Amino acid sequence: MFYVIGLGLSDEKDIxxxxxxxxxxxxxxxxxxxxxxxxxxKERLEAFYEKEVIIATREMVELEADEILRDSDKIDVAFLxxxxxxxxxxHTDLLLRARSLSIPTSVIHNASILTALGSTGLQMYxxxxxLSLVFYTETWRPDSWFxxxxxxxxxxxxxxxxxxxxxxxxxxxxxxxxxLIYEPPRYMNPHQAxxxxxxxxxxxxxxxxxxxxxxxxxxxxxxxxxVKESLLPPASTLAISLSRIGTPTQKLISGTxxxxxxxxxxxxxxxxxxxxxVGKKLHPLEFEYxxxxxxGGEAGGWWKVGKEVYGVxxxxx
Amino acid sequence: MFYVIGLGLSDEKDIxxxxxxxxxxxxxxxxxxxxxxxxxxKERLEAFYEKEVIIATREMVELEADEILRDSDKIDVAFLxxxxxxxxxxHTDLLLRARSLSIPTSVIHNASILTALGSTGLQMYxxxxxLSLVFYTETWRPDSWFxxxxxxxxxxxxxxxxxxxxxxxxxxxxxxxxxLIYEPPRYMNPHQAxxxxxxxxxxxxxxxxxxxxxxxxxxxxxxxxxVKESLLPPASTLAISLSRIGTPTQKLISGTxxxxxxxxxxxxxxxxxxxxxVGKKLHPLEFEYxxxxxxGGEAGGWWKVGKEVYGVxxxxx
Numbered sequence: 001m002f003y004v005i006g007l008g009l010s011d012e013k014d015i016x017x018x019x020x021x022x023x024x025x026x027x028x029x030x031x032x033x034x035x036x037x038x039x040x041x042k043e044r045l046e047a048f049y050e051k052e053v054i055i056a057t058r059e060m061v062e063l064e065a066d067e068i069l070r071d072s073d074k075i076d077v078a079f080l081x082x083x084x085x086x087x088x089x090x091h092t093d094l095l096l097r098a099r100s101l102s103i104p105t106s107v108i109h110n111a112s113i114l115t116a117l118g119s120t121g122l123q124m125y126x127x128x129x130x131l132s133l134v135f136y137t138e139t140w141r142p143d144s145w146f147x148x149x150x151x152x153x154x155x156x157x158x159x160x161x162x163x164x165x166x167x168x169x170x171x172x173x174x175x176x177x178x179x180l181i182y183e184p185p186r187y188m189n190p191h192q193a194x195x196x197x198x199x200x201x202x203x204x205x206x207x208x209x210x211x212x213x214x215x216x217x218x219x220x221x222x223x224x225x226x227v228k229e230s231l232l233p234p235a236s237t238l239a240i241s242l243s244r245i246g247t248p249t250q251k252l253i254s255g256t257x258x259x260x261x262x263x264x265x266x267x268x269x270x271x272x273x274x275x276x277x278v279g280k281k282l283h284p285l286e287f288e289y290x291x292x293x294x295x296g297g298e299a300g301g302w303w304k305v306g307k308e309v310y311g312v313x314x315x316x317x
Numbered sequence: 318m319f320y321v322i323g324l325g326l327s328d329e330k331d332i333x334x335x336x337x338x339x340x341x342x343x344x345x346x347x348x349x350x351x352x353x354x355x356x357x358x359k360e361r362l363e364a365f366y367e368k369e370v371i372i373a374t375r376e377m378v379e380l381e382a383d384e385i386l387r388d389s390d391k392i393d394v395a396f397l398x399x400x401x402x403x404x405x406x407x408h409t410d411l412l413l414r415a416r417s418l419s420i421p422t423s424v425i426h427n428a429s430i431l432t433a434l435g436s437t438g439l440q441m442y443x444x445x446x447x448l449s450l451v452f453y454t455e456t457w458r459p460d461s462w463f464x465x466x467x468x469x470x471x472x473x474x475x476x477x478x479x480x481x482x483x484x485x486x487x488x489x490x491x492x493x494x495x496x497l498i499y500e501p502p503r504y505m506n507p508h509q510a511x512x513x514x515x516x517x518x519x520x521x522x523x524x525x526x527x528x529x530x531x532x533x534x535x536x537x538x539x540x541x542x543x544v545k546e547s548l549l550p551p552a553s554t555l556a557i558s559l560s561r562i563g564t565p566t567q568k569l570i571s572g573t574x575x576x577x578x579x580x581x582x583x584x585x586x587x588x589x590x591x592x593x594x595v596g597k598k599l600h601p602l603e604f605e606y607x608x609x610x611x612x613g614g615e616a617g618g619w620w621k622v623g624k625e626v627y628g629v630x631x632x633x634x
Contacts, residue, residue: 008333009426016427017337018330084428086435092606099609109326109433109563110333111401111426114441118403119424124431125447129474132442151472157446246426289409292416 002072002098004085006110009246011040012048019108023049026078030056030068032091034167036082037187037272039247045080053080057168065097073103084112113274116245117160120252121289126281127160128152133275134164135188136196143200149277153231156280161197163188163273187271190241190253194261194275198234205230234258236309238278238302240290243268255295255302263295280310287312319389319415321402323427326563328357329365336425340366343395347373347385349408351484353399354504354589356564362397370397374485382414390420401429430591433562434477437569438606443598444477445469450592451481452505453513460517466594470548473597478514480505480590504588507558507570511578511592515551522547551575553626555595555619557607560585571619572612580612597627604629 003022008014015023023029029051031042038045046053056068056079068079085091085107098105118124129152131145145161152159166186174181205228234257241260243251251269253260257277278290287306291314294302306312320339325331332340340346346368348359355362363370373385373396385396402408402424415422435441446469448462462478469476483503491498522545551574558577560568568586570577574594595607604623608631611619623629 006428011335013335013338014333014426016325016331016333018328020334021330084432084435086432086441092435092438092602096606107436109331109428111323111428112432112441114432115401115403115429116426118401118409121409124403124429125449127447128445129472130442130444155446155468155472285409289413 001076002069002103002105003076003078003108004091004095004105005078005080005108006084006112007038007080007082008110009038009083009113009116010244011038011247012045014038014111014246016108016110019110020049022076022106022108023051023078023080026051026076027071028054028075029078029080030054031080032056032061032082034058034165036165037167037185038082039244039272061094065094066101068094069098069101069103072098073101084109084114111246113162113242113245114160117242117274117276119245119250120240120242120254120276121292122158122240122276122278122286123283126158126279126283126286128155128157128279130160130162132162132164133188133193133196135166135186135192136199141196141200143204146200146204150231153277153279158279158281159277161193161275161277163190163193163275165272188273189265189271190243190260190268190273190275191263191265193273194239194241194257197232197275197277198257198261201230201232201234205232232257232277234261235301236305238282238305238310240276240278240293241268241273242276243273244270245272245274252290252293253295254290254293255300256305259295259301278310282306282310282312284312284315288315318393319386319420319422320393320395320425321408321412321422322395322397322425323401323429324355324397324399325427326355326400326430326433327561328355328564329362331355331428331563333425333427336427337366339393339423339425340368340395340397343368343393344388345371345392346395346397347371348397349373349378349399351375351482353482354484354502355399356561356589378411382411383418385411386415386418386420389415390418401427401431428563430479430559430562431477434559434591434593436562436567437557437559437571437593438609439475439557439593439595439603440600443475443596443600443603445472445474445596447477447479449479449481450505450510450513452483452503452509453516458513458517460521463517463521467548470594470596475596475598476594478510478592478594480507480510480592482589505590506582506588507560507577507585507590507592508580508582510590511556511558511574514549514592514594515574515578518547518549518551522549549574549594551578552618553622555599555622555627557593557595557610558585558590559593560590561587562589562591569607569610570612571607571610571617573618573622576612576618595627599623599627599629601629601632605632
């Protein structure tokens with residue numbers, strides 16, 4: 001049997017009893033380590049499972065799938081994934097590969113950030129499509145996520161934004177020279193995420209579009225220039241940062257995009273993080289619950305914008 | 318400590334090691350039993366936990382929250398929820414209540430249908446807002462879900478539809494007479510779900526709207542009657558049923574809405590079920606994976622509609 005087993009979000013004890021029992025019977029145990037991380041070391045997993053754990057890099061999963069699957073029609077092999085195992089395309093691919101080799105498979109589910117985001121107080125029912133934000137560089141700022149965010153905002157639903165992690169990345173120089181030297185892992189902090197979101201927002205919706213377009217038009221009125229209203233005005237859009245969800249140091253911060261973008265990296269602390277952009281369908285109970293984490297407490301922009309822009313009346317608890 | 322602990326989807330061993338350890342130290346253990354069910358009996362949970370389990374009805378959670386929370390500032394109390402614990406408003410409410418009483422709380426996450434739907438091969442990233450479908454009666458057919466479905470379809474994302482369950486419902490007669498006699502529990506089958514979806518679709522988009530509107534107009538042309546194109550034509554919309562996800566008898570069936578609506582209740586089998594309406598952003602890998610469950614196999618409408626309507630080219634595995 002080829003087991004694909006979710007590990008949940010925080011430490012070695014977030015595995016299910018069923019998952020742990022499966023691992024105990026396995027001859028090889030792989031840990032997928034490039035789309036997310038647990039908050040504990042490989043050694044701690046090994047001690048708890050009483051098994052050696054083989055780190056499965058992206059290259060290994062993509063190029064050596066048959067080695068991972070080897071003999072699993074006769075013996076038990078486990079492929080461990082942080083969160084729920086069916087969140088990323090690659091693992092579906094591995095399951096399809098197993099099935100084409102007539103290897104029996106079993107998926108053991110677990111918690112994922114997609115359900116744990118309930119910790120914000122926002123209802124899972126009210127979320128639209130999930131986005132991924134990658135590290136921008138000077139020359140590479142992929143922003144196709146922005147259209148998906150606007151699609152969500154237009155229908156008033158919340159958006160979960162997953163933040164990039166870089167594990168086993170090579171520098172350009174090392175890659176050019178073929179040296180297998182890897183940079184230290186990097187995990188995007190909400191500080192950077194909010195900066196990138198505001199940057200893309202400002203590029204898509206320049207603050208004073210009429211002046212910039214008229215200067216290039218030599219005074220002619222260009223009727224084709226349709227100035228679309230921004231769906232993401234920083235001072236009147238609510239957002240929430242989620243840090244280390246499911247761990248003892250879990251931290252949520254809610255506020256306007258503008259307020260959150262002004263916080264330092266340290267305010268959010270250690271990885272992993274994600275971010276939620278709040279949609280206009282915000283319910284009073286969601287508003288109240290997430291407001292407990294508001295920047296500035298009772299005087300924070302959360303309450304003002306929620307009432308004046310989102311039109312949500314506060315209940316009392 | 319007041320623990321809110323997710324049980325996952327199938328049986329007593331889907332609890333996390335962390336969740337199980339917490340239960341072992343609790344003096345009272347409640348099981349929320351009206352929004353979802355596990356596939357095993359309360360007795361089996363009790364044997365596994367070595368604890369008495371108190372069934373928490375909706376009335377109890379709503380009216381006797383303080384009794385559930387009693388003394389949990391001094392002792393440990395567990396509130397168990399099938400799936401992930403933060404999926405339903407009521408439990409957020411319970412956490413808010415606990416905090417207003419200065420009771421420390423801890424949420425232990427677990428798998429939910431919202432992540433386990435990855436079993437379809439569809440990517441969680443591509444899902445829009447989740448819907449709930451309640452049992453229609455002769456006189457009560459709440460269809461506000463239809464607009465949310467159309468919002469999702471318009472932007473091309475998939476829709477998870479959760480199906481009604483009725484636990485501890487009274488008949489009208491018993492309710493009128495104040496008799497605490499409950500009907501047997503009912504769980505909506507995909508057969509009924511697809512029928513209800515098609516019924517509402519046909520009411521919202523009559524097959525020949527011009528004839529019905531002109532007959533009431535006595536031949537006058539009514540320019541206000543805008544015939545909107547249906548976003549959910551049964552023969553060219555793809556859908557998937559999910560039955561008993563996470564259990565050994567898990568069953569998925571994919572096809573057109575029309576094909577799925579023609580299947581009998583028995584095809585889907587025992588509860589619990591949910592349904593997915595597939596959006597136009599369907600990716601080739603999603604198409605291929607979910608196609609393994611197609612009604613009619615290789616000759617099924619899944620492949621034809623996927624190619625001709627959704628424009629997805631099949632890859633080869």
